[in-house]
Amino acid sequence: MDAVEKANADRQRRWTKDRKVGEGTYAVVYQGREAATGRKVAIKKIKVGQFKDGLDMSAIREVKYLRELHHQNVIENLNLVLEFLDTDLEMIIKDRTLVFLPADIKAWIAMTFRGLEFCHRNFILHRDLKPNNLLIASDGQLKLADFGLARDMADPGYKMTCQVITRWYRPPELLFGARYYSTGVDIWSVGCIFAELMLRTPYLPGESDMDQLKTTFRALGTPTEEDWPGHTKLPDYVPVGQFPKTPLRELFTAASGDALNLLQRCLTYEPRKRISAREALTHPYFTALPYPSHLSKLPKTASQIAAATRVQEEVEGNVDQSAPGPAVRAAPPNRLKRKMSGDEIGRSVARKLDFSQPATQG
């Protein structure tokens, strides 16, 4: 056995695979444990030998960036073994049993900006921020995940693709085909997530790329040349109709002035005028009352509570490894999770109490 094979075998022995939890285009995801500590991890087994161009670009991107980024608000990568997280922000938003306090939203958005600021400080654009890529650890810590579309910021004058970011979170410059862009694209996504946290429903749910522009302009008003100089010169610019500007206040009736100001600065049409992640961290919203909720006080889904209980049981020596896993997080596209979290709606807390329930479905 040569050195690399041996090192690899040693590394493999550090982890045990418990069960398969999902499968994406380029990887199969298992839930497993670190042998030495029992710490729960997600193991991504990259598929090799089925793509005609070798290792998949998304896999390469994800691995490349996660190897470099170590931060409390970025998912931790231990050599294709990722920390296992119980839930994500999308599930939390959709869980109708949970009530969000303004302080909770503030805490989530603060953690999102903190993780994003770290990426941007490392010259990395995430390019796929959305609630289900913001994972939540059992202690409540929010972590940026899924770096399959991430890339280094290009030098001025180098084109990047505009086919990035899930449509509802995609900024208008990308919809207009801009090939030169920067950190502003991620900030727009955070703005959409911020709005979604307050509304508990996606803020700009366009049905097609064209409809996305219309939906955006309907909500925020059609940009003028003064709002956004030069936007009519973008490659795919098309006029999509004139919509008046309605103050954010009309839709976000309960939000504080600071919150609306930050939201408005994230959803600014002119990308260069959008707030940066760094500036956002010092925005008065975060220092005004109410202060962001403590991690332990953040709303938790039933699956998180179940996971936390299990951790407790393990501490007490009552390890039940065959117990149903927490809600699954698989590689994108992850319709599985959509299905599961969809099922949760309207099922309310009963799910937590009625353990026979899973057996009755399909």
Added chain:
Amino acid sequence: MIMAVETLPSTPPQSDGQSSSKKPIYEGSTQFRNWRFSAAQLHATRTSLNAGAVAAIRHTFEANSPGSSSDIQFLTAEEEILLVKLYVTKITQLCGHFRFPEEVEATAVSYLKRFYLKNTVMDWHPKNVMLTALFLATKTTNHPISLEAYTSNIPRTAPSDVLDLEFLVAQSLAFEFAIWHVHRALWGLWLDLQDLPDPPSTEKLQQCYDTALQHVRTSRMTDADLIYTPSQIALACMSLADADLAARWARSKDAEAALDIIESIKDLIKGDGTVPSVEVVREIDRRLRLCKNPEKVVGSKAYLAKKEQDEKDAEMKRAKKADLTRKAMEESDPFGTELSTEAQNIAELDEDD
């Protein structure tokens, strides 16, 4: 935004295990943490890799036909380096041919050099490793081209020459694909120089930058990037082009201590930056044909034996697993495992999505 050149000289890493946002970005990189060595460490690594490979290959030869290894002249660690160096120059040629940007070239060279800190040329010949490293670099730096277009433009190369090694190369790099480049640091230096009070004329600056960039390219032939930070090497290259200008830059940044460090880098570039002579390398390559690991030569007796053994091992593993599964099925309460089976089923449904 302009990427600033890191402050010189760099301080040793603080192994507090904590991710601190205060330390320079570079010190959080895998390059800083896992791919920087002293010259002595590099030497020790290569010598022990070489010795290990010689012992293993000798063993394989003897197992096949006793006494057959006695008159084989195995490569020394130094000879291995020369061969790798030659293939570094091939990367440059190929990049010129494909018109790949400098980032691709520099990345591929780093991959090739890092690969041979984990493997020896007697196991894996640098020709295909070089082709694979370059192809991987096009993907990791966001300049992907199709494998078809890649291999059809390189004589006597099939897609499998690249694909077969891709995972091995990625794994040898520990999937640490991000490289901090010297030419980027030099670009930062050049931007800084234009900001000096009383800057030199534009022509002079341009000339100095062009010369320094040539030195950067030469430095890729050496171990410099495995020992020093990109900004240290960039400053050394600048100093080779115009020592006075480099010193002025250092003074403007209160980093005069760096000027001492760069002297040894300058020596390294001047001493080791030469392309090995074709005759010497050809002779090494001729001997390599006789001493390369037969287990890695497709079709050889040893290769087939190894493959058979691997398959046997895999079969045993599968049998063991099937056995365990069956046992688990027989022993478990049919009513007790419903929940986990359910979760499993859901997880598997997702495969078709």
